[in-house]
Amino acid sequence: MPRYLLSVFGPADPTEFGTYPSREEMLDAFAATGAFNDRLRDEGRLVFADGLEPASTATTVDGQAERPTFTDGPYLETKEHLGGFWVIEAADLDEALALAAEGSRACRGTVEVRPFRTEESVRALTED
Amino acid sequence: MHAAGVEEAITRVHREEWARVVAALARRFADLDVAEEAAAEAFAAAAERWPRDGVPPNPGGWITTTATRKAIDRFRRESQRDARHQAALMIQDDTPAEVLGPVEDDRLRLVFTCCHPALSMEARVALTLRLLGGLTVGEIARAFFVQESTMAQRITRAKAKIAAAHIPYRVPSAADLRERVTGVLAVVYLVFNEGYLAGEGDDAVRVDLTDEAIRLGRLLRSLLPDDGEVTGLLALMLLTDARRAARVSRTGELVTLEEQDRSAWDRALVAEGRALVDERLRVVAAGGERPGRYQLLAAVNVVHTDAPSARDTDWSRVVALYDALLRLDPSPVVRLNRAVALAELDGPLVGLAEVDRLGDVLGGYHALHVARADLLRRLGRSAEARTAYDRAIELTGNPAERAHLARRRDQLVSAGPPTGPR
Numbered sequence: 001m002p003r004y005l006l007s008v009f010g011p012a013d014p015t016e017f018g019t020y021p022s023r024e025e026m027l028d029a030f031a032a033t034g035a036f037n038d039r040l041r042d043e044g045r046l047v048f049a050d051g052l053e054p055a056s057t058a059t060t061v062d063g064q065a066e067r068p069t070f071t072d073g074p075y076l077e078t079k080e081h082l083g084g085f086w087v088i089e090a091a092d093l094d095e096a097l098a099l100a101a102e103g104s105r106a107c108r109g110t111v112e113v114r115p116f117r118t119e120e121s122v123r124a125l126t127e128d
Numbered sequence: 129m130h131a132a133g134v135e136e137a138i139t140r141v142h143r144e145e146w147a148r149v150v151a152a153l154a155r156r157f158a159d160l161d162v163a164e165e166a167a168a169e170a171f172a173a174a175a176e177r178w179p180r181d182g183v184p185p186n187p188g189g190w191i192t193t194t195a196t197r198k199a200i201d202r203f204r205r206e207s208q209r210d211a212r213h214q215a216a217l218m219i220q221d222d223t224p225a226e227v228l229g230p231v232e233d234d235r236l237r238l239v240f241t242c243c244h245p246a247l248s249m250e251a252r253v254a255l256t257l258r259l260l261g262g263l264t265v266g267e268i269a270r271a272f273f274v275q276e277s278t279m280a281q282r283i284t285r286a287k288a289k290i291a292a293a294h295i296p297y298r299v300p301s302a303a304d305l306r307e308r309v310t311g312v313l314a315v316v317y318l319v320f321n322e323g324y325l326a327g328e329g330d331d332a333v334r335v336d337l338t339d340e341a342i343r344l345g346r347l348l349r350s351l352l353p354d355d356g357e358v359t360g361l362l363a364l365m366l367l368t369d370a371r372r373a374a375r376v377s378r379t380g381e382l383v384t385l386e387e388q389d390r391s392a393w394d395r396a397l398v399a400e401g402r403a404l405v406d407e408r409l410r411v412v413a414a415g416g417e418r419p420g421r422y423q424l425l426a427a428v429n430v431v432h433t434d435a436p437s438a439r440d441t442d443w444s445r446v447v448a449l450y451d452a453l454l455r456l457d458p459s460p461v462v463r464l465n466r467a468v469a470l471a472e473l474d475g476p477l478v479g480l481a482e483v484d485r486l487g488d489v490l491g492g493y494h495a496l497h498v499a500r501a502d503l504l505r506r507l508g509r510s511a512e513a514r515t516a517y518d519r520a521i522e523l524t525g526n527p528a529e530r531a532h533l534a535r536r537r538d539q540l541v542s543a544g545p546p547t548g549p550r
Contacts, residue, residue: 002294092296093246094304115293 001089003047003116004096008109010083012074014054019083019109032106040088045099051084083109087116134179141187142171146262147347148188149195151234154259154297160241160287162199164259170195235260236351237297243312244295251286252315258283260347261340271322271337309352313361313422316344320365324372326526333376338369356411359404360423366401367429370394382532386438398433405430424453443473460489468499476503494523498533510540 010019020026040046055074062069074081086103090096096113104111117125146167153163170191184190242255257263257271269279289295300308323337345362352358374392377383405426412419419427428449435441450466464486471479480503483496490496501516517537524530 092294093244094296094300096294097246113293117292121292 001091002096002118003087003089004093004100005112005114005116006086006088006096006100006103007082007112007114008084008103008107009080009112010109012055012079012081025108029106029108033103036103036106037086040086040099045088045090047087047089049084049086049088052082055081131179134183137183137187138171138174138178141174141191142262143343145188145191146171147235147238147260149192150259150262151238152192153195153199154238154241155234156196157199157203158297160259160290162202164287166195166199166202167191169198173198233351235347236299239312239348239351240300240308241290241295241297243308243315244290245308245311246293246295247286247289249315249318251282251289252311253318254279254283255286256315256344257319257340261344263340267336271334309355309357312348313357316341316348317361317365317422319344320368324368333372335372338365338372341365342369356408356417357420357422359408360420360426363401363404363408363426364422364429366397366404367426367433370397370401370433376528380528380531381535382526382528384532385432390437393433401426402430402433419452421453421456424449424456441472443469447473460486461493461495464490464493464496464499471503476506479503480507492523494520497523498529501533501536505536505540508541513537514540 015021017023017026020029037046037049040049058074060071060073060075062071084107088096088099090099093113093115096115100111100113149167149170150160150163153166154160157163173194174187174191178184238259239256242259243252247255253272254268257268258265263271265280265283266276268283269276272279274282299305319337320341323334323339323341326334326337342362342365345358345365348355348358349362370393371385371388373394374388374390375383383389405423408419408423409427411417428446431442431445431449446469447466450462450469453462454466464483467479467482467486470482480500483499483503486496497516497520501513501520504510504513504516514537517533517540521530521533521537524533
C-alpha cells in the first residue's frame with residue numbers, strides 16, 4: 001500500500017506553549033492528536049508519528065568531505081519549520097488527503113502530504 | 129473514398145472516440161502516459177492507412193484495437209516490466225461493460241482524475257483538454273498563450289504527480305461526489321469563459337475554446353444526466369453561446385446585450401438551453417434538489433433569451449434569481465451582477481449606490497468600472513463617467529470590449545446636467 005509523509009509546519013520561534021497560543025489550546029491539540037493517532041493505529045494505517053523539539057535544537061551535518069562538519073541550527077533558514085509528522089499507509093491520495101484533513105484539525109496546523117517512493121518508482125528511476 | 133471524406137471521417141472519429149479510447153486504455157494499463165500516447169499513435173496510423181485502405185466498417189473499434197496493440201507493443205519493448213503492467217498484458221479481453229449505469233463509464237473516471245483537487249487549476253485545464261478533449265499540446269499552448277514546451281511540461285508534470293502520488297482513477301464516493309463534480313464544472317466553465325471573454329489575444333471570442341467547453345459539457349451531461357448543476361452548466365453555456373453572432377459587431381466591437389440584434393441569436397441553441405432549464409425547473413417544482421449556481425445563472429439567461437427586447441426583460445425575475453444566487457454565494461461579483469439588474473428595475477441611482485458599496489473589494493475588477501461608467505453616463509454625470517470608462521479600459525484585455533468602451537466614452541457629452549429620464 002502506498003505510504004505518505006504528513007508533515008506539520010509551525011513557527012520557527014515557538015512560545016512556551018509550543019506553537020499554540022495558550023496552555024489550554026496546547027493540551028486540547030495534544031489530546032485530539034493522540035486520539036487521531038490511536039485511531040490510525042487501530043485501523044492499521046500508522047507507520048510512525050511524532051512531534052519534534054524546536055528547530056533551534058537541530059544540528060546540521062555534512063559528511064561528504066573527509067571530516068564531517070557540524071553546524072548549529074536547521075538546514076533551511078525559514079520562518080516556519082517542520083514541527084512533527086506522520087508516516088501513514090493509504091490506498092490512494094484521496095484517502096491520504098482525507099486523513100491529512102483530520103490530522104490537521106486535530107493538531108491545529110497545516111499539513112503537507114507527500115508520497116514516498118515505491119519499489120516501482122525506484123526501479124523506473126534506476127533503469128535506463 | 130475521396131481524401132476529403134477520409135479526413136472528415138478521421139476528424140469525426142477523433143471527436144467521438146478519443147476520450148473513450150484514452151479512458152479505456154488508462155483503466156486497463158493504469159498509466160495515463162501510455163493511454164495518451166497509444167491513442168495518439170492509433171489516430172496517426174489511421175491518418176496513414178485509411179486514405180490507402182479505406183475507412184474501416186467500424187472506425188471506433190479499429191482505433192481501440194490499434195491503440196490497445198500499440199500500448200501492448202510499448203510494454204513489450206520495455207525489458208523490465210513490473211507486475212502491474214504484466215497483469216494488464218495478460219487480460220485478453222476488456223472486462224464486459226458493467227451494467228451499473230452511465231456512472232461507470234471509464235470517461236467519468238478520467239474526468240475526475242484530470243480535475244483532481246490536488247492538481248493546480250492550470251494543470252486540470254490542460255489535462256482535461258488533452259486527455260478528454262483530444263486537443264494537441266500545441267493547440268492548448270496557443271489557447272493559453274504559452275510556449276508549447278511550457279504546456280508540454282505542465283502536462284508531463286501533472287501526469288507524473290498523478291502516478292507518484294497515487295491519484296486514483298475512479299469515480300469519487302457518494303459523500304465526495306457533489307464537491308468533486310463542482311470542481312469539474314469549474315474547469316469546464318473556466319475553459320468556456322476563457323473562450324467567451326477572451327482576456328488576451330486579438331480575438332473577441334475564441335470559438336475553439338467555447339466549442340470545446342460545450343462539448344465537454346455535453347459529455348458530462350451524458351455521463352451524469354441526473355446532476356442538476358451539470359445540466360445547468362450546459363444550459364448556461366448554450367444560452368450564452370447562442371448570442372455569439374450578435375455579440376461582436378462587424379467592426380470588431382463588443383455589442384452589449386441591450387444593443388444586440390436579437391434576430392441574430394442562434395434559436396436552436398436557445399431552444400436546447402431552454403429545454404434543459406425547463407427540465408430542471410420541473411425537478412425543483414417536484415420537490416427535487418434546490419438549484420445551484422449554474423442552474424440559477426442559466427435561468428437568468430433564459431429571462432434574457434425570452435425577452436423580445438432589452439426593454440421587455442423581466443428584470444424583477446433577474447433580481448430574484450440573483451437574490452437566490454446570493455444566498456448560495458454571497459460574493460462581491462454576484463452582488464455586482466445583482467446591482468446591474470437592480471439598476472434596470474429601480475433606476476441607475478439605486479444601482480450605482482449598490483455598485484459603489486463594492487468599490488473597495490472589486491476596485492481592480494474591470495466589470496465594476498464598466499457598470500459604474502454606464503450608470504454614471506445614464507445619470508448624465510459625464511465627467512465621472514469618463515473617469516470610470518478610462519479605468520475600465522485600462523483593466524480590460526479583450527480588444528472588442530475596449531473598442532466598445534472607448535466609443536461609449538467618446539460619445540459622452542462634455543459635461544452638464546442630466547438630459548432627462550431614460
